[in-house]
Amino acid sequence: MIDVEGLCFDYPAKRALSDVSFTIEPGTVTALVGPNGAGKTTLLRCLATLELPYAGRIRLDGIDTGEEPLRARRLLGFLDEFFGLYDDLSVRRCLTYWAGAHGLSGDTDAAVLDAATRLGLSDRLEERAGSLSRGLRQRLAIAQVIIHRPRILLMDEPASGLDPEARAGLADLIRSLQAEGMTIVVSSHILVELQDYSSHMLIVDKGRIVDHAPIGGARAYRRSRRLRLVLSRPADGLARALGDVAGLAVTPDGLVAQFDFAEDLEAQAALLARLVGGGLPVAAFGEDHESLQDRYIEKLKASR
Numbered sequence: 669m670i671d672v673e674g675l676c677f678d679y680p681a682k683r684a685l686s687d688v689s690f691t692i693e694p695g696t697v698t699a700l701v702g703p704n705g706a707g708k709t710t711l712l713r714c715l716a717t718l719e720l721p722y723a724g725r726i727r728l729d730g731i732d733t734g735e736e737p738l739r740a741r742r743l744l745g746f747l748d749e750f751f752g753l754y755d756d757l758s759v760r761r762c763l764t765y766w767a768g769a770h771g772l773s774g775d776t777d778a779a780v781l782d783a784a785t786r787l788g789l790s791d792r793l794e795e796r797a798g799s800l801s802r803g804l805r806q807r808l809a810i811a812q813v814i815i816h817r818p819r820i821l822l823m824d825e826p827a828s829g830l831d832p833e834a835r836a837g838l839a840d841l842i843r844s845l846q847a848e849g850m851t852i853v854v855s856s857h858i859l860v861e862l863q864d865y866s867s868h869m870l871i872v873d874k875g876r877i878v879d880h881a882p883i884g885g886a887r888a889y890r891r892s893r894r895l896r897l898v899l900s901r902p903a904d905g906l907a908r909a910l911g912d913v914a915g916l917a918v919t920p921d922g923l924v925a926q927f928d929f930a931e932d933l934e935a936q937a938a939l940l941a942r943l944v945g946g947g948l949p950v951a952a953f954g955e956d957h958e959s960l961q962d963r964y965i966e967k968l969k970a971s972r
């Protein structure tokens with residue numbers, strides 16, 4: 669859905685992106701992460717056709733953004749890190765304006781109400797945008813960029829200014845937009861939250877891609893859960909006892925096994941009972957939560 673090849677971007681005295689290439693598959697949620705000044709905002713602005721790269725090519729669903737920026741923009745919703753609102757308009761009129769600006773046809777009032785409801789703004793439709801608090805402004809800005817149901821949604825720091833409940837709401841929103849088939853890229857420094865809904869992580873450092881891979885533990889991406897079994901001592905027959913589970917990996921010392929498990933908790937409990945009943949010295953058994961933070965730090969260190 670998003671193909672980037674050899675992208676370079678320079679500010680007057682600064683190279684912000686160097687030979688950046690990656691492909692993002694449709695229907696995925698990509699966490700765009702990296703240290704301050706890494707180039708995340710610049711990359712998002714290039715994808716959103718707001719900056720013209722000095723070299724390289726971006727294709728959105730096959731459309732070259734350099735050749736056909738207007739066509740490419742029709743696919744996009746983009747939440748800028750520093751967005752502006754029409755402060756004198758009511759929430760309803762802001763959303764109606766954006767629906768019109770995106771050429772939304774059909775029942776605009778229903779689309780306005782739907783976007784407002786998804787962002788918890790349905791009781792504030794008649795309030796002036798200028799009178800909203802920081803977090804409510806952020807929610808309105810998000811509602812504006814999803815009102816036309818873009819196929820690709822790019823968001824730069826969408827959680828900034830949101831209260832804890834609204835952050836949880838944002839995670840739910842992102843999951844539901846993904847379920848509708850949207851391809852989403854989210855830049856943020858809050859890795860714990862990204863972990864909750866991202867299917868992939870794209871790490872940028874000093875204008876270069878450091879890592880781009882699926883996130884093993886992301887609920888949004890995996891239909892099955894990854895389980896982790898720890899033994900207190902190596903035991904013969906571990907693999908045999910686990911049967912034909914998918915993606916089985918056992919550490920060389922034979923103490924830790926990880927595998928995919930698509931069934932429910934009852935089945936998980938039955939498996940544990942079978943393992944223990946079979947005489948395996950099970951010291952721990954549960955879901956394997958790969959920490960995004962650990963992986964991020966590890967990849968950054970390895971690249972420096």
Ligand SMILES: Nc1ncnc2c1ncn2[C@@H]1O[C@H](COP(=O)(O)OP(=O)(O)OP(=O)(O)O)[C@@H](O)[C@H]1O
Nearest residue numbers: 679680682684702703704705706707708709710711
């Ligand atoms: N308008 C500009 N003029 C000159 N240099 C700029 C400009 N905007 C960004 N830069 C520089 O380009 C590099 C990449 O900046 P960018 O804003 O893309 O990083 P970022 O990863 O989004 O950072 P942060 O996490 O702090 O938001 C930085 O070194 C920054 O100082």
